Amino acid sequence: xPIRAFRPxxxxxxxxxxxxxxxxxxxxxxxxxxxxxxxxxADFARHRIRPEPHLLVAESALGVEGAVGFLxxxxxxxxxLVCPIVVSERRGRGLGGxxxxxxxxxxxxxxxxxLLSAAIGVRNxxxxxxxxxxxxxxTRQHLLLRLAAAPAAPRRPLTAGLEFAAARPAxxxxxxxxxxxxxxxxxxxxxxxxxLADPQRAVAIARLGERVVAVIELETHWPTRPWVSYVGVxxxxxxxxxxxxxxxxxxxxxxxxxxxxxxxxxxxxxxxxVRAYEKVGFRRYRVIDVLERKL
Numbered sequence: 001x002p003i004r005a006f007r008p009x010x011x012x013x014x015x016x017x018x019x020x021x022x023x024x025x026x027x028x029x030x031x032x033x034x035x036x037x038x039x040x041x042a043d044f045a046r047h048r049i050r051p052e053p054h055l056l057v058a059e060s061a062l063g064v065e066g067a068v069g070f071l072x073x074x075x076x077x078x079x080x081l082v083c084p085i086v087v088s089e090r091r092g093r094g095l096g097g098x099x100x101x102x103x104x105x106x107x108x109x110x111x112x113x114x115l116l117s118a119a120i121g122v123r124n125x126x127x128x129x130x131x132x133x134x135x136x137x138x139t140r141q142h143l144l145l146r147l148a149a150a151p152a153a154p155r156r157p158l159t160a161g162l163e164f165a166a167a168r169p170a171x172x173x174x175x176x177x178x179x180x181x182x183x184x185x186x187x188x189x190x191x192x193x194x195x196l197a198d199p200q201r202a203v204a205i206a207r208l209g210e211r212v213v214a215v216i217e218l219e220t221h222w223p224t225r226p227w228v229s230y231v232g233v234x235x236x237x238x239x240x241x242x243x244x245x246x247x248x249x250x251x252x253x254x255x256x257x258x259x260x261x262x263x264x265x266x267x268x269x270x271x272x273x274v275r276a277y278e279k280v281g282f283r284r285y286r287v288i289d290v291l292e293r294k295l
Contacts (some may be wrong), residue, residue: 003102007057011037017085028121029083043222047071056102065090068099081118081128088160096130108295115294122287136291145263145277146285150255151256154279159240164249167203169196174212182232204250206242214242216250226254228264244279
């Protein structure tokens with residue numbers, strides 16, 4: 001089947017495919033997780049790239065029957081795989097393999113990608129088999145948690161004097177220091193300032209006196225389904241309700257203004273964080289395997 005570059009008019013068909021792969025555990029893929037065309041374009045805009053060079057579609061006389069692609073910052077050598085998605089009538093007939101082979105070639109040249117990662121549900125055996133057959137290897141596992149209603153209000157933290165507020169530009173140094181102490185992926189001061197200024201992110205903090213003791217960053221490029229990017233709490237205040245209260249405080253206004261759910265990824269071994277999110281109303285939605293391949 002002919003495979004070509006994505007065009008904007010393909011968005012409806014690709015989103016229909018994506019929706020079909022997000023509802024059941026046996027065919028779940030984390031990317032793409034698009035429910036509307038606006039979400040597709042917002043995802044690429046968030047990475048500061050266009051979908052046309054990074055998405056491929058398989059097209060027959062019946063229309064678009066499959067898609068595959070990549071998400072990455074501009075010119076990055078590592079990328080997340082938009083896993084092969086195929087109309088139900090074509091599954092098990094080799095189209096997913098055709099798409100993935102075309103994607104691997106496209107990743108090498110012209111995109112210059114050197115490392116790919118893919119995330120699929122642990123019960124997606126067909127997807128797992130396809131990826132491993134073409135050289136992907138499992139590296140880690142994550143829980144995908146979902147909040148399906150407005151956040152519950154946890155009991156107040158066991159710390160008097162806490163105040164919650166949206167982070168300001170003047171908080172950048174304190175936010176970065178707490179981010180680094182929490183052991184998250186590398187970010188510098190410029191990146192922190194950019195996050196605080198980004199209209200598609202919301203950063204909130206908890207203060208104790210003049211000290212920033214907790215921080216949350218939300219990605220809001222999908223207004224109806226915000227993502228919790230990270231939550232950091234000073235070690236001496238963990239397990240005291242500070243993080244869960246901040247999460248509820250930051251998410252509540254988003255639900256008041258149209259959000260229908262919220263999502264986040266975390267390690268299954270981080271039981272303290274799982275308990276904190278459960279207090280807010282998050283529940284396990286999917287278990288995700290992450291696979292990687294060097295090119």
